[in-house]
Amino acid sequence: MELIQIQEDFEPKVVAFLCNWCSYAGADNAGISRLQSPANILPIRVMCSGRVSPEMIFRAFRSGADGVMVLGCHIGDCHYINANHRTVKRMPLLKNLLGYVGINPERFTLDWVSSAEAPKFARVTKSFVNTVRELGPIAAEMSVEPIFVTDELVNLAAEELVGV
Amino acid sequence: MITEIRDKVAEQLEKLDGIVALRSTEDGAAPYLFQQGDNLEELVMNPRYPLSKTASKLQKRFKDAKLGVVARGCDVRALVEMAKRNQIDPDRLVVIGVTCTSEEAEFCFCAEPAPNLDQWSGSTLIGEPVPGAPPNPIVAEYAQIPYAERWAFWKAQFTKCHKCFGCRDICPVCFCEACALEDPLWVEPGLLAPDFPMYHLIKAQHMTTRCVGCRQCEMACPADIPLTVLYDLVRQDVAELIGYVPGADINEMPPFTLTLADAAIESDLVY
Amino acid sequence: MDYKNIQTICPYCGCGCALNLEVIDGEIVGVLPANDHPVSQGSLCIKGWNAHAFVGHEDRLKKPLIRKNGQLEEVSWNEALKLVAKNLGSIQKKHGADSIGVLTSAKCTNEENYLLQKFARAVIGTNNVDHCARL
Structure with missing residues (x-):
């Protein structure tokens, strides 16, 4: 019962890396247009979505973010011509990697929001915050007891290592 | 021979x-x-x-x-x-x-x-070429493991890490002079078994388009962490998502240096 | 043009891991683990992996230094040992033998460590002997 109570009160912290040339302006635009976007978003302005290195996203999670968004310019609209081509290759790999170590990949999203797309900014932030809210706090997910040697999974790993 | x-x-x-x-x-x-x-x-x-x-x-x-x-x-x-x-x-x-x-x-x-x-x-x-061996069974079964169990598994493994940097030092494709793993901004110095495995996540992410599967890291690891399970998984992804196989073709440039015009990928985000 | 690996024992702790020092033209440039050594079996810790770094380091102390008029000056071993003996003797006389402690090192050999504890017990007359590997 108590756990459910916590879940209902839970307000996720979401770090959003916003491209200076599009989504940051899009967020401004959403504000000017009086479009509601969730207050859970902690925006970080970067010069390009291609500038967001995987280290930054890992650090956001380490610092307690329940979710991380990267919002950039549409492909072809990049201020630096093709920098977001790297983003679109790098981020899906990172998303899968998060899944491989056990962080739900739903906690990470990449999307394109141009400076004119204020309604889209409101929509993607709202839906992402809702997704993360349903997933619950990341601290609860990470505080699970580690599975040590007794588990058969680790034995499998050990078998693989022995036999040199 | x-x-x-x-x-x-x-x-x-x-x-x-x-x-x-x-x-x-x-x-x-x-x-x-x-x-x-x-x-x-x-x-x-x-x-x-x-x-x-x-x-x-x-x-x-x-x-x-x-x-x-x-x-x-x-x-x-x-x-x-x-x-x-x-x-x-x-x-x-x-x-x-x-x-x-x-x-x-x-x-x-x-x-x-x-x-x-x-x-x-x-x-x-x-020598006579022999056929390739089947992949690691853990990697093959990985999709069936729920996220919570994966985290518990890696938490136990990464707790053993005492940051000898051996996996980086022995790795043939790790050669950067300024290493992100030595940057206190990303990997906190003086902290053993940190709550969040920054070291291993960064290493794995940097291995995506480089890892050639030589297993030297695993053999050099004093804590017997099955690192290549993680690297094999990311390598599979690179092959599937980008179609790049590290070490296959000397004329094929690393995918992150190319634009979509030179190396297209299939994604909902590309239109 | 010359490259070889010279196997040696890690100078840091008492474990005795083996490591290969990579030597190019007489200069130590790196460390490789010793994969077929029975003790370490190809494993090294961060100290072993960087055991080559101090050999040619510019901060390495090569000669005894004594601070004279606020400046560290290079002196002969004789002068340095004389100063140490004089000061240790006067401290021992003034405050007693137990005011002195001796710290030995895992970087020394067994015999050197034995000598140092002998020095502490027989010459100075104290049991205050400790060792960095006894952490």
């Missing part, structure tokens, strides 16, 4: 300045630069060392030397990745490729135990 390798090395030494291979001494085997006049009876193939990394180190030191290297399949794949990133000059390197046995391939879960020497001029292959 070892006599065949020694004969080939002796033959090549007449043309080359030196050949990197393992030399067995009374202390044990270690990489060595064989030159004319050295006793080739001391040349051995086991245990495995990243000879590709040694070759790169020597090429950088001796800028005019024409060197050779006795390389297994994984070494040649590493050499390909290094050549793409200007860590080795393929024109000044002759590869003496040696195939692994099927037992060795099985131990390494190696899909390509025979070196692919098509793109290395003047190189020779010694």
Whole structure:
């Protein structure tokens, strides 16, 4: 019962890396247009979505973010011509990697929001915050007891290592 | 097979300045630069060392030397990745490729135990190529494991890490002078078994388009962390999402240096 | 043009891991683990992996230094040992032998460590002997 109570009160912290040339302006635009976007978003302005290195996203999670968004310019609209081509290759790999170590990949999203797309900014932030809210706090997910040697999974790993 | 390798090395030494291979001494085997006049009876193939990394180190030191290297399949794949990133000059390197046995391939879960020497001029292959071994069973079954269990598994593994940086130091494709793993901004110094595995996540992410599956990191790990499970998974992803196989083609540039026009990917985000 | 690996024992702790020092033209440039050594079996910790770094380091102390007039000056071993003996003797006389402690090191050999504890017990007369590997 108590756990459910916590879940209902839970307000996720979401770090959003916003491209200076599009989504940051899009967020401004959403504000000017009086479009509601969730207050859970902690925006970080970067010069390009291609500038967001995987280290930054890992650090956001380490610092307690329940979710991380990267919002950039549409492909072809990049201020630096093709920098977001790297983003679109790098981020899906990172998303899968998060899944491989056990962080739900739903906690990470990449999307394109141009400076004119204020309604889209409101929509993607709202839906992402809702997704993360349903997933619950990341601290609860990470505080699970580690599975040590007794588990058969680790034995499998050990078998693989022995036999040199 | 070892006599065949020694004969080939002796033959090549007449043309080359030196050949990197393992030399067995009374202390044990270690990489060595064989030159004319050295006793080739001391040349051995086991245990495995990243000879590709040694070759790169020597090429950088001796800028005019024409060197050779006795390389297994994984070494040649590493050499390909290094050549793409200007860590080795393929024109000044002759590869003496040696195939692994099927037992060795099985131990390494190696899909390509025979070196692919098509793109290395003047190189020779010694030994009969054996078929690739099946992949690591953990990697194959990974999709069925729920996220919570994965985190619990890796938490137990990463707790054992005492940050010797051995997996980075031994890795043939880790060569950056400014390493993100040494940056206190990303990996907190002085903290063992941190709550969040920054070190291993960054290492795995940097391995995505580089890892050639040589398993040196796992063999060097004093804590027996099954690192290659993670690296194999990201490698699979790169093949599926971007269609890039590290170490396959020396003319194919690393995907993160290319635009979508040069190397298209299939994604909902590209339109 | 010369490259070889020289196997040696890690100078840091008492474990005795073996490591290969990579030597190019007489200069130590790196460390490789010793994969077939029975003690370490190809494993090294961060200290072993960087055991080559101190050999040619510019901060390495090569000669005894004594601070004279606020400046560290290079002196002969004789002068340095004389100063140490004089000061240790006067401290021992003034405050007693137990005011002195001796710290030995895992970087020394067994015999050197034995000598140092002998020095502490027989010459100075104290049991205050400790060792960095006894953490």
